[in-house]
Amino acid sequence: MRLEDLPYAHLLQRHAGPLRADTRYDTVHFDDLALTGQFGGASFLECAFTAVRAEEAKLRRAGFNEVWMHGGRLVGVDLAESEWQDSEVDSCVLAGVSAYSSAVRRTVFRQCKLESVNLRGAVLRDVVFEDCLLRDVDLADAKLTDVSFPGCTLDEVRLRGAALKNTDLRQAASLGLPDGHLGLRGAIISMNQLLDLAPQFALALGITVKD
Template sequence: MATEQRTRPPKIDSLALSGLDDFDADVLAAFETIEFGRFTDVELDSADLSGITLTDCELTTVALEDVEWGGSRIFDTALTAVNAPRMSLPRAFVRNVRIAGSRIGAFDLFEGKVRSLVISDSKLGLVNLRGSDVRDVVFRDCLIDELDLSEATVARMSFENCRVASLEVLHAALSDVDLRGLDIDTIRHPDGLRGATIDSDQVVRFAAHFAAHLGVRVE
C-alpha cells in the first residue's frame, strides 16, 4: 500500500543573537562585512549598501528611503520595525533571517537565494521573488498586496493567518508550498500551482477561476 504523502513544513533554523556590539549606522556601506552588530533607530536615505555582508546582526526601528542592497549577503540576522517604501535586494543571499513588525512597500528579492526566512506581523506591498531559489520560508500574520513567484524555484513555504490580494505563479517550480493559511483574492497563471497544497474550502472558492483557466464553461 502506498504511503500518503504529506506536505513538508519549512525547516527554520534557530536564531539566538548574543554578544552584540552597538554600532552606528554610518558603518553600513557598500561591500562592508559586519558581524555581531546591533543597530537601533537607523535612518538611511539614498544609501548604497550593494554587496554588504551582515552576519549575526540585529537592526531595530529602521527607516529606509531609496536604499540599494543589490548582491548583499544577510545571514543569521533579525530586522524589526522596518519602514521602507522599497527594499531592493536583487541577487542577494538571505539565510536564517527574521523580519518582524514591518511595513515595506516593495520587497524585491528577485533572482536571489533564500534559506530559512521568517516574515511576521508585517504589511508588504509587493514581495518579488521572481526567478529566485527559495527554500524554507514562513509568512506569519502578514498582509501582502502581491506575491510574485514567477519562474522561482520554491521548496517548503508556508503561510499562517496571511492574506494576499494577488498571487503570481507563472512558470514557477513549487514543492511543499502550503497555501492553506493564506487568504487569496486572485491567482494569476494557476497552472503554476503544481506542487502547492490548498484546502477543500479554497478548491471550492476557486472552482470558477480554475474552470475559466481551463476553458471550461460552468452552467
C-alpha cells in the first residue's frame, strides 16, 4: 500500500510542532520526524507515519487505530500497554522495543525487522507478520489468536507459557524456537516442521530414538 492509497489520504494534514503526551491526533501525517521524549497516552486515529525515527521515546499506553506506518525506525521505544487496531506497519525496524502487555488486533506487519522486542503478556488477535524477521522476540505468556507468519524467519522466538489458538506457523520460512515444544499447544504446523521439531518432542517425552 502507498500513502495515496489510504482511504483517508485526502484528509491528512502534515504535522507541525512538538508531539504531546495524552493528546489525540486525528488524520495527521507525521513525516521524517525524530521522536525522543515522553508521549505516553497519546492516541492516533487514521494517521500516517513515514520515515519516522524514534529513539528512547516513551509511548506507554498509546493508542494506534487505523494507522499506517512505513519506513520507520523505532529503537529502545517504550510501547508497553499500547493498543493497535486495524493498522499496517510496513518496512519498519523495531529494535529493543518494550511492548509487553500490549493489545494488537487486525494489524499487519509487512517486511519488518523485529529484534529484541518484548511482547510478554501481549494479546494478539487477527495479526499477520508477513515476510518479517523476528529475532530474539519474547512472546512468553502472550495470547495469540488467529495469528500467522507467512514468509517469516523466526530466530530465538520464545513462546514459553503462551496461549495459542489457530496460530499458523506453516508458511514461516524457518522456526527458531529456543523453548522447543513449550508454548506450541494450539499452533498449526506443517509435516516438515513437525519432523524438524521431533527431536525436541522426543526429549520432552523422555523418548530415546536410535537406529
